[in-house]
Amino acid sequence: MKKFLLITLLLVSVPAWLAAADAPKKVIAISGGRLLTVSHGTIENGVLLIADGKITAVGEADKVSIPAGAEIVDAHGLTVYPGLIDPESNFGLTEVSADQNSNDLAEPSDEIMPHMHVADAFHAETELIPVARLNGITNAVVAPATSDTIAGQDIFIQLYGVDRDQMILGRDVALAMNYGADQRRRGGRGGKTEYPSTRMGLITQLRQTFLDVQDYQARRDAAAKKDDKAFKRDLKLEALIPYLKGERPVVIGVYEAYDVEVIMGLANEFHLKVILNHVTHSQEILDKIAAYKVPVIIGSIYDFPSANERYDAVFTLPAELAKRGVKIAISSADAGGPASSHSARNLPYAAGFAVAYGLPYDEALKAITLNVAEMFGFGDKLGSLDVGKWANIVLSNGDPLDVRTDVKQVYIQGVAVPMVSRQTKLRDEYSK
Amino acid sequence: MLGCAILATASFAFTARAQQTPPTDLVFKNATVMTASHGTIEHGSVWVHAGKIAAVGATVDAPASATVVDATGLWLTPGIIDPHSHSALDGDVNEATSPVTPSMHMIDAFDNRDKALYQALAGGVTTELLLHGSANMIGGQAVVIKNKFGLDRDAMIFPNAPGSIKFASGENPKRVYGSRDQLPSTRMGNFEVMRMAFEDAKAYMGTWDAYNAKVAKGDKDAVAPKRDLKLEALADVLRGKLYVQIHCYRADEFLTEEAIAKEYGYKIRAFHHALEMYKVADKIAADQTAIATFTDWWGFKDEAWDAIPWNAVMSMRKGVKVALKSDSNDHIRRLNQEAGKMIHYGGASEDEAIRMVTLNPAWIIGVDDKTGSIDVGKDADLVLWNHDPLSTYARAQKVYIDGDLFFDASLPGLGTTHFTGVMHDAGGFGSDDEEDGQ
Numbered sequence: 049m050k051k052f053l054l055i056t057l058l059l060v061s062v063p064a065w066l067a068a069a070d071a072p073k074k075v076i077a078i079s080g081g082r083l084l085t086v087s088h089g090t091i092e093n094g095v096l097l098i099a100d101g102k103i104t105a106v107g108e109a110d111k112v113s114i115p116a117g118a119e120i121v122d123a124h125g126l127t128v129y130p131g132l133i134d135p136e137s138n139f140g141l142t143e144v145s146a147d148q149n150s151n152d153l154a155e156p157s158d159e160i161m162p163h164m165h166v167a168d169a170f171h172a173e174t175e176l177i178p179v180a181r182l183n184g185i186t187n188a189v190v191a192p193a194t195s196d197t198i199a200g201q202d203i204f205i206q207l208y209g210v211d212r213d214q215m216i217l218g219r220d221v222a223l224a225m226n227y228g229a230d231q232r233r234r235g236g237r238g239g240k241t242e243y244p245s246t247r248m249g250l251i252t253q254l255r256q257t258f259l260d261v262q263d264y265q266a267r268r269d270a271a272a273k274k275d276d277k278a279f280k281r282d283l284k285l286e287a288l289i290p291y292l293k294g295e296r297p298v299v300i301g302v303y304e305a306y307d308v309e310v311i312m313g314l315a316n317e318f319h320l321k322v323i324l325n326h327v328t329h330s331q332e333i334l335d336k337i338a339a340y341k342v343p344v345i346i347g348s349i350y351d352f353p354s355a356n357e358r359y360d361a362v363f364t365l366p367a368e369l370a371k372r373g374v375k376i377a378i379s380s381a382d383a384g385g386p387a388s389s390h391s392a393r394n395l396p397y398a399a400g401f402a403v404a405y406g407l408p409y410d411e412a413l414k415a416i417t418l419n420v421a422e423m424f425g426f427g428d429k430l431g432s433l434d435v436g437k438w439a440n441i442v443l444s445n446g447d448p449l450d451v452r453t454d455v456k457q458v459y460i461q462g463v464a465v466p467m468v469s470r471q472t473k474l475r476d477e478y479s480k
Numbered sequence: 481m482l483g484c485a486i487l488a489t490a491s492f493a494f495t496a497r498a499q500q501t502p503p504t505d506l507v508f509k510n511a512t513v514m515t516a517s518h519g520t521i522e523h524g525s526v527w528v529h530a531g532k533i534a535a536v537g538a539t540v541d542a543p544a545s546a547t548v549v550d551a552t553g554l555w556l557t558p559g560i561i562d563p564h565s566h567s568a569l570d571g572d573v574n575e576a577t578s579p580v581t582p583s584m585h586m587i588d589a590f591d592n593r594d595k596a597l598y599q600a601l602a603g604g605v606t607t608e609l610l611l612h613g614s615a616n617m618i619g620g621q622a623v624v625i626k627n628k629f630g631l632d633r634d635a636m637i638f639p640n641a642p643g644s645i646k647f648a649s650g651e652n653p654k655r656v657y658g659s660r661d662q663l664p665s666t667r668m669g670n671f672e673v674m675r676m677a678f679e680d681a682k683a684y685m686g687t688w689d690a691y692n693a694k695v696a697k698g699d700k701d702a703v704a705p706k707r708d709l710k711l712e713a714l715a716d717v718l719r720g721k722l723y724v725q726i727h728c729y730r731a732d733e734f735l736t737e738e739a740i741a742k743e744y745g746y747k748i749r750a751f752h753h754a755l756e757m758y759k760v761a762d763k764i765a766a767d768q769t770a771i772a773t774f775t776d777w778w779g780f781k782d783e784a785w786d787a788i789p790w791n792a793v794m795s796m797r798k799g800v801k802v803a804l805k806s807d808s809n810d811h812i813r814r815l816n817q818e819a820g821k822m823i824h825y826g827g828a829s830e831d832e833a834i835r836m837v838t839l840n841p842a843w844i845i846g847v848d849d850k851t852g853s854i855d856v857g858k859d860a861d862l863v864l865w866n867h868d869p870l871s872t873y874a875r876a877q878k879v880y881i882d883g884d885l886f887f888d889a890s891l892p893g894l895g896t897t898h899f900t901g902v903m904h905d906a907g908g909f910g911s912d913d914e915e916d917g918q
Contacts, residue, residue: 146651146781176779350810355595355903358894359602359813360875383810383909390779397817400872450872451820471778471788478758479794 075099076462077114081123081443086130086410086418087432096128098439101462106433121443126456129413129448130432131186131440132396133420135345136299136325136379137389139177139190139205140170140212145388153193155200159231159244160257162287164200166190167219172212176389178469181207183393184442184455187217189424191224194301197231197250198257199224201287202299204424206440208460221424222323223291226301227251227311247307251314258318261288292318297423299323299345305330312340323423325379328362329354338372343423346415347379349398360405366415367406377423378402378415400449412449438462502884503547505529507540511551511864516558516838517853519831526556528860531883536854549864554877557834557869558853559606559627559861560815563725563772563841564752564805566613567812568594568625570906574615576656579664580677582645582713584620586610592633595903596809596910601627601887602895603813604863604876607638607852609845611752614648614727614912615656617664617673621645621713622725624845626861626881630898642846644749645717647674648727649737650783652912671736678744681714688715723749723846725772727912729783731759738767750844752805753912755787758794765799770844772805775818775825792836793826803841809910820870833870859883 076098083094085106095112097105105112114120143150152169155161170190180188187206192199201220209215227250234245244250264285271279290296298320302308308330315322322342328351330337337344346366353361369376380395382388399412407415414431421431429438439462446453458465506528513524513536526533527540535541566573572589575581590610600608606627612619624641649670658665664673687705694702716722726737728751741748747768751757754771755778757764764771773795778787796802804819806812819837822828828836842852851859860883867874879887889895 144779144782144785179778350813352599352809353595355905356894359599383808388780391776393776397872401814401817404867404873404875451817452823452870454824471790474786474788475758475790475794 075104075115075118076121076439076459076464077118078121078123078128078441078443079114080109081126081128083433084127084129084413084448085433086413087434094128096433096441098441098459098462101439103433103435103437103439103441106435121457123443125445126443127446127448127453128433129184129442129444130417130430130437131442131458131460132184132416132448133431134180134185134188134380134389134392134395134416135377135420135423136347136381137188137190137392138193139180139188139207139389139392140172140174141166141190141192142388143171143174143176145390154195155192156195159197159233159250159253160284161192161196161200162198162223162291163283164192165220166192166200166203167212167216170203170205170212170216172209172215175470176392177207179471180389180392180395181458181460181465182455182467182469182472183396184444184448184458185392185395186440186442186458186460187421187426187430188389188392189222189299189420191222191299194224194226194230197226197254198288199226202424204426206460208463208465218425220287220290220296222296223288223298224301225298225311228302228304228307247310251310254314255317257285258288258292261285261292265289265292291320294319294321296425297321297323299325301325302327303329303351305333308333308337326351326381328365331361331365331368334368334372337369338374343375343377343419344369345377345379345423346402347381347398348383349378349401350383352383363401363405366402366412367408370407370411370415375419375423376411376415377420378412396449397451400447400451403449409449502531502882505534505543505546506549506860506880506883507542507546508549508551508556508862508864511554511556512868513854514555514557514830514834514869515854516831516835517855524556526854526862528862528880528883531860533854533856533858533860535856549878551864553866555865555867555869555874556854557604557816557863557865558838559851559863559879559881560604560837561607561803561841561845561852562600562605562806562812562815562837563609563750563803563844564807565600565608565610565812566807566910566912567596567600567608567610567809568592568906569610570594570904571908573611573613574619574656576613576615579616579653579657579670579673580618580710580714581616581620582618582677582717583709584612585623586612586621587623587637590623590625590633590636591904591906592629592631592636593902593904595905596812597627597629598894598896598899598903599809600812601629601879602876602889604816604865604869604879605812606861606863606879606881607842607845607847608812609644609725609841611644611725612646614646614650614652617648617653617670618677618714619646619648621722624847628881628884628886628898630886630896630900638847640850642723643716643721644723644725644845645713646725646727647737649733650727650729651781652727667733671740674740675743677714678718681711681718682744684708684711685715685718717746718744720746723844725750725752725844727752729753729755731756734760734764734769738764738769749846750803753784753807754795755784755791757800758788758791759786761795761798761800764795770801770803770840771795772803772841772844774807775804775821789821789825793822793828793832796828796832797826801840801843802836803844804836805841807911809908812910816865816869816874817872820872823870830870 083091204218418431624638839852842848
């Protein structure tokens, strides 16, 4: 009976609140809160104005005038900050991890799969998104799983909208690459060992692929000049062209120091625009990583140190990289590699843990907001409380990075998102 | 298979320290003392004598000879207790060759040099219940350890801790045996396998009772039945000699498990995972069965689909004793944070939250008379933190077990005080679902 009621509730309520996703025209004034702007410090008693889904004013209470007729949200005692952005997730690519029918995580048929578009699989109505949203995650990069050296192309999403068209803010925003022991075809997929079964094989295959793309591009351009109708497009090779031109970032997931050195050698050979990802066992080359002058996503901060390595060898990594001037982001990945975004709601705690191990607080907040936005091309629209940016805003009862803090309200493009998930509905149903 | 074992270089420096005996008297002064049993004492002191807590309060009458630890600006809590760990077993957690293996003893697989123990120690964990996995309906007997990393195996076994036996239910047994077209392949099969095992045990007990009655009557020709380790272990369950710890997710299965327990006359000490307890908490509270649950894991399989992070506090409010557990070599390192989440998810008080990772798991293991709170007479299993342990920011600074310092973050190298040599690395994540014997 309870289950039946619940299903009825879902059917009735979902269309009602999704309809609210159109940005309201009236001005919203979030007044009296502690504003963590990310870009220009903390404003203790601040006012933030939202109109047409954008931030139109940010400042101290006595310096921002609230227009007549504005909807005033009393934020006294609350902390106000930009929506959090997860730099690596699998939102919409999985529902129940153990249920293969609900998983669209990676295409195992080949190692080089740049023509796999996450946008094509993204299930906008996944239950994982409202769960994460309730903890202040408003945006995310969605990437394929890491089994292939070139796994596909990422999307950049917002965690609210009527459908996937509204939620996907950017298609093919980055190429998902991976390099290391896990990508070797050694005893995987039904126990078969096949090429490339070694790091030598992986690198040679990548280099050949990039050369093939350059060759393809030349032939394609020549065919276009001749208006050759018989020219057959190769979607796989074509997908890599913008990345070999350095137009879009390539996110390279790599863990061990020597693997970082090898893959960066290849990336520089082809002038890729690199974002390094994971790097959790590269402590001995931190200066070198800084010298690459590429941004770095750290995930998981909870990765296990090796035997006889100090317990906090990975916990201190964000602090060590930031200290060397590296632009860092922190992901919600679990220990042992990027796991499922069921736990993406814990993203702020990973950043807080980095603070516990030496990362300055402001850097930690940046690592899950502005830095991520900038890495993926949304730095002018998201990631800080600045005039002109989209109003993705979180109101909480305290420090956003603390496990004890409760998020009270989330705004996405100026819409006050209903603070409901499948889980709150179960909670409320069984609290009666 | 052992993973890479790397030679320690840094740790050899501490060989000399390993020979030291702990001070007879130790006093922590001016700490925020979170007792877990009777609230928090600001600027409190704790006197440790011969490894036991001798006094706790605003002031204590320790002898002048006592070693003083100035804990100004620090927090002192009982050692963190994990009632569900698979650490340090090299993956030997399921004898998944039969669904009923009660005579398998976890202690036989315990590897006291596993790096997971060290990493847990650095997170303030002083006691762990090392449990079987969940491939089998009745997996075997657990071992309780004190995390005295660096001492030998025998010295790490919790003295006089009661025995626990691990049962499972639900998806894992039916998947493991179902994939081989064996019984059990369904939840029907799961529970019937248990009932059949207990019928065997009852008949075995009857055989022994008959023999003992003959002996009591002076029958010199009575022939003793053959001892059967499996049936003896099950008989110990029916005689109430073992704490029954059951891996179980779904609400209907809690009720079935309680019904079978009543049918055969044993008590269930705790349901582990217990993600749907919030649906039937009032009934389970009446049976005095506790839960050891995750805070916010969900969706990893079908039986975890209705998991909600409010489960722990909702169940607690209905009268269920609630502990948080790791089931993970990762989360075991920050169970204090998991406790902090309970303030967020359901509004637990600080006292209630800290009890979920100290006194309540101690009760589940059956060692709450010895550890789990800062009370006079208990083992001095204590953690000094640099920040509120319920926050994201706390780091364990010093970890004491039986009054002896085992971890000190201020030391260079590993921070261990007793460990020398080589750590082992079993690899993996150390969770039920990973070690399911497939």
